[in-house]
Amino acid sequence: MEFTAQQIADYLHGTIEGNPQVRLHDFAKIEEGRSGCLSFLANAKYEHYLYETASDAVLVNEDFRPRESVRTTLIRVPNAYAALAQLMQLVDSMKPQRKGVDSTAFVHPSVSVPDDCYIGAFAYVAEGASLGTGCSVYPHVYIGSSVSVGEKTTLYPHTTVYDGCRIGARCIIHAGAVIGADGFGFAPDADGYNKIPQMGNVIIEDDVEVGANTCIDRAVMGSTIVHRGVKLDNLVQIAHNCTVGSHTVFAAQVGMAGSSHVGEWCQFGGQVGLSGHIKVGDHVSLGGQTGLLSNVKSGSVLLGSPGMPVRDMLRTSVILPKLPDMSRRIDQLEKEISELKEICKNSKP
Amino acid sequence: MEFTAQQIADYLHGTIEGNPQVRLHDFAKIEEGRSGCLSFLANAKYEHYLYETASDAVLVNEDFRPRESVRTTLIRVPNAYAALAQLMQLVDSMKPQRKGVDSTAFVHPSVSVPDDCYIGAFAYVAEGASLGTGCSVYPHVYIGSSVSVGEKTTLYPHTTVYDGCRIGARCIIHAGAVIGADGFGFAPDADGYNKIPQMGNVIIEDDVEVGANTCIDRAVMGSTIVHRGVKLDNLVQIAHNCTVGSHTVFAAQVGMAGSSHVGEWCQFGGQVGLSGHIKVGDHVSLGGQTGLLSNVKSGSVLLGSPGMPVRDMLRTSVILPKLPDMSRRIDQLEKEISELKEICKNSKP
C-alpha cells in the first residue's frame, strides 16, 4: 500500500507543510527514518531528530513550532499520537483476515461456529463452548468446556482458557496467556496443605487486552473479574477473586495477590506487587516495582516498596546512599554534645 | 447437585442453628452471598457481612459468638475453613472424570497407557515415558523422552516436560508450566558465552502443585528437586540445582537463582527473589518482594530488599519518607553545635 502525504492529511483532517505528493508506504520511528516512510513527533524530547530524519513526512501537533528549518514534509493534526493510532488502525484493518475452520482443529459437535470465525490448526474447542461472530482462534489454542468468547475477540497461539470462563467482545489475548487456572488456595494441617478446589471462574469484559504468558486465576467461588477496557501487559499475575476496574492499565510483570481490588483508570508500572485483601482506589498511579501492603486512596501517586508518595520517594532515594555518613555524623554529634555538657557543667558557677 | 443444610452438617459432623431444611446448590463468598448458596466465615474481618449476607447458610467455627442477630442458617464446625475445603473436595470429586486416549494424541508405541488415564487431543508422549494410573494429560501437553508421571497426576494444557524429568503422584501442573528447560549456565570467554550443556533433570515429588507458566530448570548435573507437598503459584522461577523443601509454599512470581536451597514449611510472598548458592532454613517466612543475598536461619520472618526482620522493616519504612528532613536536621544540629562550641570557648575564663 502506498499513500501520498496529501491523502493522509485528508484522511486525518490535517494540513500539509511541504510536498503534498511524497509517496509513503511504511511507518518508521523518527530517529530511524527512511525514504518512503511516515514518522511522528509527539514527545518534545525527540524534536532534534525532526531536523535530520530521512523520513519523507512527519505527523506533528498543529501547534508545533519548529526551532530550525525542516526539510521533510509536515502533516499537522490536532493530536499527532492519536492520529498515528488512527492511521495505523486503518492500515491494520486492510490486512487480509484469516477465516474458516482448519481441518485439524478439534471443535466439539455441540459448538456452533459462526461463518466468519477463524479456528486454526490443532486448536481445541471443548463441549458447550460458545464463540462470537468474527472471533479468531489461532493454532494450539485450548478453549475449555462452557467457555464463552465474545465477537471479534482474538486468541493467539497457546492461549489456555479453562472451563467455564467468559471472555467479552473485541478482546485480544496474546500467546501463552492462561485464563482460569486454579487460584492458590490451601488449608494447612499438620501433614501438609489440603487443596481448596477453585469452583469459580474468570470473567473478562469487553475491549480487554491480555499480554503474552499473563495468568488470571479463577475464583475460589464467584468470579475473578477484569472489567471493560483493561489493558494487561505480558507476564502479569492476577490472583483469585481479584477485580480490576475499567480502563486500568498494568505494565509487565505486575502481580496482584488474592481478593484485592483495583479501581478504574489506574496505571501500574512494571513489577508492581499488591498484597492480598487490599483495595486500591481509582486513578491511582504506581511507579515500577512499587509494593503495596494496605489500601490506597483514589488519585494517589506512589513509588517504592512499601509505596510512598512519589515525591517523598524520589527525595528519599537521593538521601539513601548518605545514610552511613548520616549515622557517623549522629555519633559525632552525640560525642560533641556530651563534651559540651561537661564544659558547661564545669563552667557553671 | 443440591444438599440441605442438615445433610452438610451431618457430613461435616457439625451442628445447625436455624433452618436445617434450606437447600444449597452452590458456594458464594459471604460478601457476594446469594439465595441457594453456602458461604463461610473464618476471618473475623469479614464478620459484618454475616448479618447481611443473602446466602442461605454459613459455615462458622463452633466457638463463634455473633454480636448481632443472624438471619441465615449457621452450620457450626470445629474449623470452618478446613470444613469448606473438605466439602469442596467432595463436590469436586463428583465431577465426571475425563478418560481415554484421544485419537489425535501422539503416544509413542513404547509407552504403555494405564486404562484409566486421560490423554487429550494433540498431546505428545515421547519414547520411554512412563504414565501412572489415573493420570490426566490434557490437550497440547508435551511429555519428553523417558519422563515419568506418577499416578493421579494432572498435566493441564500446554505443559512442557523436557526429557528425563520425573513427576510424582497426585501432582497438579497448571497450563504453560515448563519443567526441565536448560539451566542458565555459560562459561565466558573473549568471544562470548559458551553454553554448558545441562545434563541433569528435575525431580518433582508427590503432592506438589505447580502454577501456570511456572518454570523449573533442569540441573547442570544431578537434579533440581521440588520435595513432597510443595505448592508453587504462577510464574515462579526455580533455577538449576535448587532444592525446595517439603510443604514449602511460594506465591506468584518468586524467583530462586541457581544452586540455592530452601527448607521445609517455608512461606514466600509474591515476587520474592533469592540469590544463587544460598541456604534458607525451615519455617522461614518472607514478605512480598523480599530479596535475599545470603543464608537465612530457620524461623526467620523477613521483609525488604535486602531482607531484614519484618518488625525492623515496618518501623524503618515509616521513617524512610522523613529521611530528607532528618538530613536537614543533622545539618542544623552541626551548625548549632559549632556555634555553641564557639560560645563556650569564648565564655571560658
Added chain:
Amino acid sequence: MEFTAQQIADYLHGTIEGNPQVRLHDFAKIEEGRSGCLSFLANAKYEHYLYETASDAVLVNEDFRPRESVRTTLIRVPNAYAALAQLMQLVDSMKPQRKGVDSTAFVHPSVSVPDDCYIGAFAYVAEGASLGTGCSVYPHVYIGSSVSVGEKTTLYPHTTVYDGCRIGARCIIHAGAVIGADGFGFAPDADGYNKIPQMGNVIIEDDVEVGANTCIDRAVMGSTIVHRGVKLDNLVQIAHNCTVGSHTVFAAQVGMAGSSHVGEWCQFGGQVGLSGHIKVGDHVSLGGQTGLLSNVKSGSVLLGSPGMPVRDMLRTSVILPKLPDMSRRIDQLEKEISELKEICKNSKP
C-alpha cells in the same frame, strides 16, 4: 558412554594426578559425587568437598594446590570450568539428533524444508516462513507467516513466533517463549485506550538463547533487536523497540520497558526492572531486583531500587534497620542542644 581419566585428560590437554585408568560414565557435582562420575572444582568455596567426594575424578585448575591429601584422581587443566563446558558439549553432541518432518505437522506448501531439519508433531509453520538447515522445530511450536529461522536453531515445544519476526543461526528458544507479540501501546482518550497497531517485528541475531516463557514484543514500527550472543533466562520481558547489546546476559524475570537500550556485555541479576526510554551503557552490572529510572554509564555496578553503586547500597542496607533509632537520637540531640543553649544563654555574663 564411558571414558578413562586418561582419555579425558588427553582430550582436554590436561595432566593426571592419581589413577589414569578409572572409568567415568557420568558427571556429578563435587558435593554429590558418586562412583564412576567426573566432578569439577572451580570455586574455592567448595574445596573442602574435594577431600571427601565419592567421584572417581575431579577437574581442577592446573595451579590448584590441595591443602590436604586427595584420594580421587585429579585432572589438571588450564581452566576447570571451561574444560567442563568443552567436555559436556562433546557428550551432548553425541546424542542422536531428531530429524524429519512429522506427518501430523502443518508446513505451508510455500515453505521449503531443508533435509536435515526436524519438525515435530503438531508443529505449525505458516506461509512464507524460511527455515535454515539443521534447525529443530519441536512439537506444538507455532511459526507465523514470513518468519525466518536460522540454521541449527532450536525451537522447543510451545514456542510462539508471530508473523514477520527473524531468528538467527544457532539460537536456542526454550519452551513457551513468545517472540513478537504486540508491544504495549495505546493512545488514551476520554472513552478508554485506543490500540496502536504494532507494525514492526523482532530481530534475534545469531547465538542467542531465550529462556522458557520469556516474552519479546514486536516494535510499534521498526524492530525490537536482541543482538548476537545475548543470553536471556526464563520469564524475562523485553518490551517494544528495545535493543539488547551483544553478549549481554539477563537472569530470570528481568523486565525492560519500551524503547530502552542496553549495551554490550552487561549482566543483570534476577527481577531487575528498567524504565522506558532509558539507555544503559556497556559492561554494566546490576544486582538482583535493581530498578533503573534513568540512564546509566558504561561500567557501572549498581544495586537497589532506584539503583545506586553497589558499595553504597550494601553499606546503606546495614544502616537501614537502625533508622528508627537514628530518628530518636536526632530528637534527643535537638532537645539537648536546646537545653545547652539555654544554659549558655543564662551563663553569659
